[in-house]
Amino acid sequence: MKVKVDDRGYYGNFGGAYIPEMLYPNVEELRQNYEAILAEPEFQKQFNRLLKDYVGRPTPLYLANRLSEKYGAKIYLKREDLCHTGAHKVNNTVGQILLAQRLGKKKIIAETGAGQHGVATATVCALMGVECIVYMGEVDMARQKPNVERMRILGTEVRPAKSGSRTLKDATNEAMRHWINNPTDTHYIIGSVVGPHPYPEMVARFQSVISKEMKSQLQSEIGRENPDYVIACVGGGSNAAGAFYHYYDQEEVQLVAVEAAGKGNNTGQSAATTTLGRPGVLHGSKTILMQTDDGQVVEPYSISAGLDYPGIGPVHAHLFETGRARFLSATDDEAMEAGIALSKLEGIIPAIESAHAFAALDQLEFKTEDVVVINLSGRGDKDLDTYIQWGKY
Amino acid sequence: MNRIDQLFQNKRERILNVYFTAGYPQLNDTVSIIENLEKSGADMIEIGIPFSDPVADGPTIQESNGVALANGMTLKVLFDQLKDIRRKVDLPIVMMGYINPIIQFGVERFCQECESIGIDGLILPDLPMQEYLETYKPLFEKHGLYNIFLITPQTSEVRIRDIDANSNGFIYMVSSTSTTGAKADISEDQSAYFERVKQMNLKNPTLIGFGISNAKTFDKACQNANGAIIGSAFIKAINTSQNLSGRIGQFVTSIISETRSS
Numbered sequence: 001m002k003v004k005v006d007d008r009g010y011y012g013n014f015g016g017a018y019i020p021e022m023l024y025p026n027v028e029e030l031r032q033n034y035e036a037i038l039a040e041p042e043f044q045k046q047f048n049r050l051l052k053d054y055v056g057r058p059t060p061l062y063l064a065n066r067l068s069e070k071y072g073a074k075i076y077l078k079r080e081d082l083c084h085t086g087a088h089k090v091n092n093t094v095g096q097i098l099l100a101q102r103l104g105k106k107k108i109i110a111e112t113g114a115g116q117h118g119v120a121t122a123t124v125c126a127l128m129g130v131e132c133i134v135y136m137g138e139v140d141m142a143r144q145k146p147n148v149e150r151m152r153i154l155g156t157e158v159r160p161a162k163s164g165s166r167t168l169k170d171a172t173n174e175a176m177r178h179w180i181n182n183p184t185d186t187h188y189i190i191g192s193v194v195g196p197h198p199y200p201e202m203v204a205r206f207q208s209v210i211s212k213e214m215k216s217q218l219q220s221e222i223g224r225e226n227p228d229y230v231i232a233c234v235g236g237g238s239n240a241a242g243a244f245y246h247y248y249d250q251e252e253v254q255l256v257a258v259e260a261a262g263k264g265n266n267t268g269q270s271a272a273t274t275t276l277g278r279p280g281v282l283h284g285s286k287t288i289l290m291q292t293d294d295g296q297v298v299e300p301y302s303i304s305a306g307l308d309y310p311g312i313g314p315v316h317a318h319l320f321e322t323g324r325a326r327f328l329s330a331t332d333d334e335a336m337e338a339g340i341a342l343s344k345l346e347g348i349i350p351a352i353e354s355a356h357a358f359a360a361l362d363q364l365e366f367k368t369e370d371v372v373v374i375n376l377s378g379r380g381d382k383d384l385d386t387y388i389q390w391g392k393y
Numbered sequence: 394m395n396r397i398d399q400l401f402q403n404k405r406e407r408i409l410n411v412y413f414t415a416g417y418p419q420l421n422d423t424v425s426i427i428e429n430l431e432k433s434g435a436d437m438i439e440i441g442i443p444f445s446d447p448v449a450d451g452p453t454i455q456e457s458n459g460v461a462l463a464n465g466m467t468l469k470v471l472f473d474q475l476k477d478i479r480r481k482v483d484l485p486i487v488m489m490g491y492i493n494p495i496i497q498f499g500v501e502r503f504c505q506e507c508e509s510i511g512i513d514g515l516i517l518p519d520l521p522m523q524e525y526l527e528t529y530k531p532l533f534e535k536h537g538l539y540n541i542f543l544i545t546p547q548t549s550e551v552r553i554r555d556i557d558a559n560s561n562g563f564i565y566m567v568s569s570t571s572t573t574g575a576k577a578d579i580s581e582d583q584s585a586y587f588e589r590v591k592q593m594n595l596k597n598p599t600l601i602g603f604g605i606s607n608a609k610t611f612d613k614a615c616q617n618a619n620g621a622i623i624g625s626a627f628i629k630a631i632n633t634s635q636n637l638s639g640r641i642g643q644f645v646t647s648i649i650s651e652t653r654s655s
Binding site: 016018021022169176181184284 | 455492521549
């Protein structure tokens with residue numbers, strides 16, 4: 001099976017560009033130019049240099065010995081938590097800020113849920129001296145106060161999204177409305193593999209450095225590029241897309257995507273989109289979406305603010321529909337326990353988003369010679385309050 | 394003949410199209426709003442299908458969408474309310490909505506319902522032209538539904554020509570690069586854009602929408618197009634169900650009485 005986006009922005013049945021005419025020129029400008037810009041040697045040079053010297057890439061591929069012993073397989077961690085700003089999000093914002101400069105855009109907008117993408121955007125805007133506005137749901141601003149202040153320290157204006165449920169999906173709506181109102185001088189840095197074509201593919205390409213490094217690191221570590229499993233958590237799905245990207249067409253590699261089941265998939269408080277959703281259109285693409293019978297978008301729930309998005313990137317909807325990736329889900333409790341376990345076994349406190357990927361280890365059966373890579377997408381510093389409130393450590 | 398064509402055949406200027414959100418201010422106001430709009434002198438009606446995430450809309454219409462959904466509005470309820478509407482009014486009616494609720498209802502079933510009720514056209518802002526041409530067009534045509542496209546000041550001439558070629562009924566000229574909602578006035582830039590489109594001699598009539606809120610902006614729009622569409626200002630005027638008929642009459646009169654001020 002080939003996983004590839006077509007000319008119209010579709011991965012199989014999912015994707016496209018379902019946008020109002022007001023956004024058409026902006027999105028079209030991006031679509032017509034992004035591939036050529038990404039292919040420029042000068043762009044690549046600048047991008048790779050920033051990833052190396054500023055982000056701190058390549059991130060290590062670390063053989064987690066005690067974790068491996070516990071699960072009876074050879075488990076490696078791809079240490080995206082060691083990226084500057086504490087998560088993989090910055091890989092994409094570095095790429096998009098360079099792109100925005102080449103498109104002649106003077107201002108940046110972004111949406112954020114937990115604040116990680118907002119911080120990563122604020123960071124690169126500070127780096128480049130570009131004006132930046134980040135939309136964040138009013139509810140999330142209260143829940144993620146430190147990240148709000150981090151953005152402000154970096155010189156970004158954080159605007160509360162006060163419409164709808166006042167969380168990530170509404171912050172995305174507000175950012176899109178801002179873009180409609182400011183179409184010529186502004187670039188919108190979307191933080192996940194969602195949105196209208198070409199965003200899902202473009203963001204995935206910026207994040208694909210994760211699996212590119214995994215391949216060469218595994219080659220020198222175990223003498224082959226392909227592991228048996230790659231496991232990643234999925235909200236919108238940017239870290240998973242980055243970790244899966246160079247393995248899409250390597251069928252011997254099992255791709256495992258882990259969604260947030262919140263308080264359980266039968267409780268009405270979950271964010272496990274592929275379990276609870278069905279095909280629909282939101283934020284510019286056709287994907288799998290949590291919604292009512294009447295097609296109204298449902299507000300998801302997860303203890304992890306980075307996973308409570310009602311959709312998933314169209315590429316993941318495609319991986320799900322075709323069975324190329326296996327989709328699992330982990331509850332709040334399972335994720336928290338997995339996060340604490342990783343802290344005690346390996347001395348690494350993961351972001352609660354990433355902890356969901358580790359919770360999936362309990363649901364899989366390995367052979368001792370299996371090589372497993374878990375994408376450790378972010379570190380847990382931002383989640384200390386949640387760990388403390390959960391308490392059982 | 395489609396009622397939209399009929400309207401433009403009989404009346405070439407100062408056409409007033411009024412938008413309201415179905416289910417707002419109260420669930421069962423739909424029929425009364427439509428009847429009163431026709432009685433007051435509106436020429437066309439745009440019924441908004443509420444959606445949880447209306448990205449092209451400003452605060453006023455967002456809020457009316459939220460209220461309508463909280464009131465229990467769904468497509469099924471709306472079609473029930475509209476069942477006998479053609480025994481009551483003759484003016485053209487278009488439905489405006491985001492594509493997801495329609496997909497969930499079933500596109501074909503939606504078109505059948507629209508046809509049986511006597512809906513004349515659809516405005517689906519997040520349905521791209523390419524998807525429309527490839528998938529939706531045959532269905533819409535089979536059920537006599539015109540698909541109305543939007544153009545904006547950013548739309549290129551080539552694309553406007555393309556849209557004109559693929560449009561029926563009229564073209565919805567978005568007045569400025571913005572979401573819906575009232576603005577103070579119409580600027581020089583906008584006038585230049587209106588002029589530019591006028592010079593193109595499109596085959597379809599045009600109606601100007603977004604930012605049209607009173608007699609002055611309506612007159613200005615009518616100097617540059619066949620008429621205008623008013624949404625947010627109307628939603629504000631009917632923020633309660635009390636004396637709906639009086640409020641609607643007053644609002645429409647305040648718009649269409651020529652001011653001759655500009």
